[in-house]
Every structure is written in C-alpha cells, then in structure tokens.
Amino acid sequence: MTTSRFRLSLVAAGLAAMLMAVAAAAQDAPVPASPPAAPAVVDTGDTAWMLASAGLVLLMTPGLALFYGGLVRRKNVLSILMQCFMAMCLVTLQWILFGYSLSFGPDVRGIIGNLDWAFLRGVGGEPNADYAATIPHSAFMAFQLKFAIITPALIIGASAERMRFSAFCLFTLLWATLVYDPLAHWVWGAGGFLRRMGALDFAGGTVVHISAGMAALAAARRLGRRVGSASPPHNLPLAILGAGMLWFGWFGFNAGSALGANALAANAFVATHVATAAAGLTWALLDWARHGRPTTLGMITGAVAGLVSITPACGFVTPMDAIWIGLGAGVICFVSVTFVKARFRYDDTLDAFGVHGAGGIWGALATGLWCQKAVNPAGADGLFYGNPAQFLIQLKATAVSAVFALAASYLLLKLVDRLVGLRVGQQEERIGLDLTQHKESAYTVLD
Amino acid sequence: MKYIVAIIQPDRLEQVLDSLTEKEVHLVTVSNVLGRGRQKGIGAVYRSHTEAGSLLRKVKLEIAVNEDFVRPTIDAIRDGARTGAVGDGKVFVLDLDECVRIRTGETGGTAIG
Numbered sequence: 293m294t295t296s297r298f299r300l301s302l303v304a305a306g307l308a309a310m311l312m313a314v315a316a317a318a319q320d321a322p323v324p325a326s327p328p329a330a331p332a333v334v335d336t337g338d339t340a341w342m343l344a345s346a347g348l349v350l351l352m353t354p355g356l357a358l359f360y361g362g363l364v365r366r367k368n369v370l371s372i373l374m375q376c377f378m379a380m381c382l383v384t385l386q387w388i389l390f391g392y393s394l395s396f397g398p399d400v401r402g403i404i405g406n407l408d409w410a411f412l413r414g415v416g417g418e419p420n421a422d423y424a425a426t427i428p429h430s431a432f433m434a435f436q437l438k439f440a441i442i443t444p445a446l447i448i449g450a451s452a453e454r455m456r457f458s459a460f461c462l463f464t465l466l467w468a469t470l471v472y473d474p475l476a477h478w479v480w481g482a483g484g485f486l487r488r489m490g491a492l493d494f495a496g497g498t499v500v501h502i503s504a505g506m507a508a509l510a511a512a513r514r515l516g517r518r519v520g521s522a523s524p525p526h527n528l529p530l531a532i533l534g535a536g537m538l539w540f541g542w543f544g545f546n547a548g549s550a551l552g553a554n555a556l557a558a559n560a561f562v563a564t565h566v567a568t569a570a571a572g573l574t575w576a577l578l579d580w581a582r583h584g585r586p587t588t589l590g591m592i593t594g595a596v597a598g599l600v601s602i603t604p605a606c607g608f609v610t611p612m613d614a615i616w617i618g619l620g621a622g623v624i625c626f627v628s629v630t631f632v633k634a635r636f637r638y639d640d641t642l643d644a645f646g647v648h649g650a651g652g653i654w655g656a657l658a659t660g661l662w663c664q665k666a667v668n669p670a671g672a673d674g675l676f677y678g679n680p681a682q683f684l685i686q687l688k689a690t691a692v693s694a695v696f697a698l699a700a701s702y703l704l705l706k707l708v709d710r711l712v713g714l715r716v717g718q719q720e721e722r723i724g725l726d727l728t729q730h731k732e733s734a735y736t737v738l739d
Numbered sequence: 740m741k742y743i744v745a746i747i748q749p750d751r752l753e754q755v756l757d758s759l760t761e762k763e764v765h766l767v768t769v770s771n772v773l774g775r776g777r778q779k780g781i782g783a784v785y786r787s788h789t790e791a792g793s794l795l796r797k798v799k800l801e802i803a804v805n806e807d808f809v810r811p812t813i814d815a816i817r818d819g820a821r822t823g824a825v826g827d828g829k830v831f832v833l834d835l836d837e838c839v840r841i842r843t844g845e846t847g848g849t850a851i852g
Contacts, residue, residue: 524785524793583784593786630787643786 300458332419335426341553342424342431348544349438353380353445355537359596360449362531363589363642365523367724368453369734375460379445382461383468387437388412394473396423396436399483404474422482424551435548436476443472443500447701449644450508454518456716457729463708467507471700475499475693491689492663492671492682494560495549497604497655498693505649506694507701508640514705515714517639519721528588535592539568542599546606559667560606564599567606567618571598574622582630590626593647597625600651601658608663608671617658624654653690660686740835740851741809745800746774747820747828752798755819759802762811766851768801778825797828803835805848 357376361369383391390410397405409415412433420429444464451460478486479499486498493499525531546564550557575594576586601621602614609617628650629643640646660683663674673679708714715721720728727733747755752769759767773794780793804812809832816830840850 522788524783524790579784579787582787583789585784587784587786589785626787 332421332425334417334419334428335552338424338426338552338554339428339431341557342427342435342548342551345544345548346431346435346438348541349435349442349548350380350541352438352538352541352545353377353442355534355541356442356445357534358530359534359538359592360452360531360642362527362529362534363525364452365724366526366735367726369526369726370732371457371725371729372448372452374730375448375457376445378461379448379464380441382464383441383444384437386465386468387440388433391440391468391473392433392436394469395440395476396433396481399477399481402483402485402488403477405477405481426552432551435551439496439500439545440468440472440476443496443504444468444507446500446504446644446648447507447511449642449648450512450640451515452641453725454515454715454721455511456713457725458712459708459714462712463704463714466704466708467701470704471503471507471697472499475503475697478693479689486689486692489689490672490682490685492608492659492686493604493656493689494607494659495546495603497600497652497659498689501600501603501648501652502656502690502693503697505645505647505652506697508644509638509649510698510701510705512638512640512645514702514709515639517637518641519718522639522641525589532588532592535596538596539599542568542603546603550607556607556668559611562611563606563609563614564602566611567602567614567621568595568598570615570618571595571601571622571625574619575626578622578626593629593643594622594625597621597647597651600648601655603652604655605659605662608659608668608674610662610664610667613662613676617655617662620654620658621651625651649694653694656686656690657683660684740838740848741804741806742833742835743800743802743804743809743812743816744831744833745802745816745820745828746772746797747800747816748822748826749796749798751820751822751827755800755816758815758819759812762808762815764802764804764808764812764815766802770799770801772797772799776826795826803838803851805851 353376357373360376361372364372388411390407392412392415393407393409394405397407397409400406412430415429415433417428417430419425419427420432424432444467447467448460476499478484479491479493480487491498542564543561547557547561550560572591572595575597576591579590580586598618598621601617605617606614625647629646633640633643633646659674661675663671663682664677665671665673672682675683705714716725716728756767759765774797775794780795783790783793800816802812813830813832821827837846838850839846
C-alpha cells in the first residue's frame with residue numbers, strides 16, 4: 293500500500309513540477325507579436341472539414357483500444373482500454389498547457405518550439421498562416437492534439453500485459469514531452485530542421501509511426517518477455533471492430549492533413565483507401581500461402597499496416613502508386629512479424645514495432661520513391677519520377693528520427709523503471725492487470 | 740444408483756436429448772467444455788504464430804439414474820451422438836453414493852426420479 297501511494301505521489305509530483313516549470317517560463321516570455329496587417333480570412337468549408345477531421349482522428353484512439361484490447365487475454369483487456377483512454381486525458385492536458393507550444397510554437401534553432409504559446413496564449417480564432425491560413429488557429433491546435441494522443445497510445449501494443457499503470461502514466465507524459473514534441477517540431481514546425489531539409493511527411497509517418505514503432509521496440513526489450521506462453525486473442529470480433537474504426541478515423545488523419553477541404557484532401561483520401569485495401573488483401577494471401585488458410589487477424593493487421601505506410605505519402609502520390617505502397621506494406625510487415633520477431637525474440641506483444649515501426653519506415657522511404665509534384669506542387673518528385681535525391685532525403689530523415697526515438701525512449705524507460713518500476717510483479721502478471729492494477733474485471737462468468 | 744457422464748460433439752446435443760426423452764430420461768445437466776482426444780485439436784494461426792492442436796469444443800452431459808435406467812440411458816446417448824467419425828466422444832459410468840432432493844429432503848432412488 294505504501295509503495296503504491298509512493299508511486300502515485302511520484303506521478304502527481306512529476307505532473308505538478310512540469311506545470312510549474314512551464315508557468316514560470318511562460319511568465320518571462322514576451323507577448324506574441326500581433327498578427328500581420330492583412331488579417332487572414334477563415335474559410336467555413338475548410339474549418340468544418342478540419343473540426344470533423346479532428347473528431348475522426350480522436351476516434352482512432354478508442355478504435356486502437358478495441359483493436360489491441362481484443363488481442364490480449366481476458367484478464368488484461370481493461371488495462372489496455374484504460375491506458376488508451378488515459379492517454380486521451382493525460383496528453384490533452386499536456387498539449388494545451390505546453391506540448392503544443394513546444395511542437396509548433398516559435399522556433400528555437402530548428403530543434404524545439406519555445407513557450408510563447410503555452411496555456412494556448414495567442415492560440416484562438418485568428419488563423420496562423422505558417423500552418424493553416426484558412427482555419428482558426430485553435431482548430432489546427434485541436435487537430436494536432438489528436439495526433440499527439442494516439443502516438444504514445446500506439447506504444448501500448450509492445451508493453452501490453454505487463455506494464456505497471458503508474459509507470460505507463462509517467463512514461464507517457466515524459467515521452468510526449470521529450471520525444472513526440474521535439475520530433476513534431478523537427479518535421480512539421482515552422483523552422484524545424486527536417487522540414488527545412490525537404491523531408492516529406494504528409495500526415496505523420498515519421499512523427500507518429502516511426503517514433504511510436506521505435507519506442508515500442510525499446511519498450512519490448514526493456515520490459516522483457518511476458519511470464520508463461522502467450523495465449524490466443526481473447527476476442528477477435530472486438531479487434532476487427534477496432535480495425536474498422538481505425539480505417540474510418542484514418543480518413544481524418546490523412547485527408548485532414550491537407551488542412552483544408554480541397555482536391556489534395558480528396559487525393560489523400562483515395563490514396564489512403566486504396567493502399568489499405570491492397571495491404572489487407574496482401575496479408576490475407578500471404579497467410580493463405582504460408583499457413584494454408586487466410587486469417588481474419590492477418591487481414592486486419594495488413595489493413596493497419598497499409599494505413600501506416602500510406603500516411604506519409606498520401607498527399608504526394610497518386611492512388612495508382614498507392615497500390616504499390618500497400619502491397620509493400622503487406623509484405624514487409626508480414627516478414628517483420630513472422631520472421632524478424634521470431635529471430636530476435638523480443639516480446640512485442642501486439643506487434644507495435646512490427647506494424648508501426650516497419651510500416652512507418654517503409655512508408656517514409658516509399659514516399660521518396662513515388663512522390664510527384666504533379667500531385668502536390670508543394671512536394672517533390674521521387675526516385676521513380678526522376679529525382680533520386682528525394683529518396684536520400686527521406687532516408688536521412690527516417691534514420692535521424694528512428695535513432696532519436698529509439699535512444700530517447702530507451703533512456704526514458706530506464707528512468708521510469710528507476711523511479712516507479714516498469715513491470716508488475718510476477719504474481720500480479722499471472723492474475724492479470726485488470727484485477728491487480730484497476731480492481732476490476734471486464735467480464736463476469738457467473739450471473 | 741449410477742452417475743453417467745458423457746462427452747459428445749456439440750452438434751449432436753439435440754439428437755441426444757431427443758433420444759433420451761424417448762427413453763423417458765428427462766433429467767440432465769449440460770455444459771460446454773473444451774477437450775482433446777487422440778486425434779488432437781485443429782492448429783490455429785495468429786499472425787504466423789501457430790498454436791499446435793488447440794482444444795476442441797465439446798458438450799458434457801451429466802445424468803444421475805437408478806439401475807433400471809443405466810442401459811437405456813447409455814443406448815440413448817450412443818444413438819443420438821454417433822456419427823461414425825473420430826471424435827464422437829465417450830460415456831463414463833460411475834457409482835453414485837447418495838442423492839438428496841433439496842426441496843423435499845428425499846434421499847436415494849426416489850430423489851433421482
């Protein structure tokens with residue numbers, strides 16, 4: 293009891309310390325400069341689409357919760373749902389207090405945003421032309437918030453069934469602040485160094501999927517293997533419902549990243565849909581060839597791999613080329629889950645690295661192969677359209693983000709392990725996280 | 740008194756209950772169970788992870804009978820459950836020491852009927 297109180301107070305103290313540090317820093321910060329003389333005009337169509345997209349992206353996190361929740365054992369399903377939902381609570385507050393400002397606020401040496409926009413100061417109805425000139429700044433902030441929520445939630449796939457809840461909360465706060473926010477700034481922030489280098493990431497292949505995938509690998513290694521042998525998924529229909537919600541919500545994620553209701557959004561929408569279909573089909577066929585039967589779990593896993601891989605590319609490639617990206621996603625993630633995981637024996641419970649890491653890296657590189665200025669004049673031509681240099685830029689950006697995310701996540705996991713202990717006790721793990729971490733059971737057996 | 744336990748294929752339950760009714764055996768407890776026999780289960784595959792011979796779904800019947808009903812009960816179960824394929828199941832017959840009807844407190848053979 294005392295140790296659990298101790299852990300609780302550590303988590304609370306960490307949160308409070310972050311808050312006070314930011315409050316102090318923000319007081320010293322100068323008031324943001326007044327907007328330019330010609331005020332940007334809010335477009336109602338764009339704003340309506342972006343608010344709807346923000347809602348769609350938020351729905352992906354409960355979708356992910358069901359997807360992951362269906363794949364674990366009965367005794368751990370609530371712990372997954374709770375962690376995903378808690379990511380919505382924790383990261384929302386972190387984001388509006390200081391996370392958004394660190395990610396998108398005025399640039400400090402291409403590395404991080406400053407704290408001028410902490411507590412949403414200056415983030416209101418007036419559009420910000422650096423990011424989205426036709427929608428209220430607060431709509432852009434809210435849209436980006438949903439990305440910041442789902443990214444740490446993706447990592448749960450690797451730590452599932454054995455991570456202590458207090459450790460999850462502390463890690464999520466630290467990771468959002470020290471890994472996600474800087475990466476988002478590098479790739480998307482005005483002045484971010486990967487953005488200036490010309491790296492293309494339309495909707496978050498690097499920031500969301502590579503970073504979460506690498507953190508997942510770090511978590512699987514740092515936590516170690518689960519006790520006993522892994523049992524089959526406890527509720528596949530739940531996982532399929534979750535995968536369906538992910539596919540649906542992903543239209544907000546990808547088409548919404550056009551930041552307006554326009555032709556580019558439509559291209560991203562169609563490319564996303566096509567790649568997902570191709571990847572789901574590919575995995576089902578691979579299962580059929582290798583195991584004699586096509587599996588539902590393989591099909592939905594392939595679909596998610598397709599969604600991941602098309603994410604950085606969807607606003608730069610044609611829907612026809614999206615077929616190749618989806619096909620590649622199915623093959624690469626299948627190999628990663630089937631052979632790489634077995635070879636290196638890390639216990640990536642629900643294949644967060646196998647799908648988001650491998651698929652994210654493939655998507656970032658594939659963007660450099662198939663991107664075209666004809667699709668998006670703000671983009672670039674890729675290797676297959678006469679510009680091999682873009683592929684090298686993608687390779688460099690991928691390597692930088694992957695190495696940073698892996699190393700930083702590993703250090704944070706070590707720190708959290710030292711502070712509160714990452715893993716539940718063996719006996720608690722056997723009984724299950726639902727009862728031992730939350731004093732609840734998902735299903736009753738007796739009436 | 741005997742206690743008869745039978746493990747059968749789930750899809751034969753209706754026929755077994757019908758043939759038990761024909762022999763005037765009405766009292767039965769049924770439960771869903773998992774098990775395996777010599778044929779082993781069917782291997783399942785989850786993301787290329789193969790679960791060798793997972794357990795198969797079966798239905799378990801438990802019936803307490805007086806001596807006169809032992810043979811008819813076994814026959815009824817066989818009639819209803821047999822398909823001729825591997826996995827049709829088994830019938831076990833155990834001695835039963837005592838039986839008490841909770842409502843009346845009757846014991847022994849009268850309590851069973």
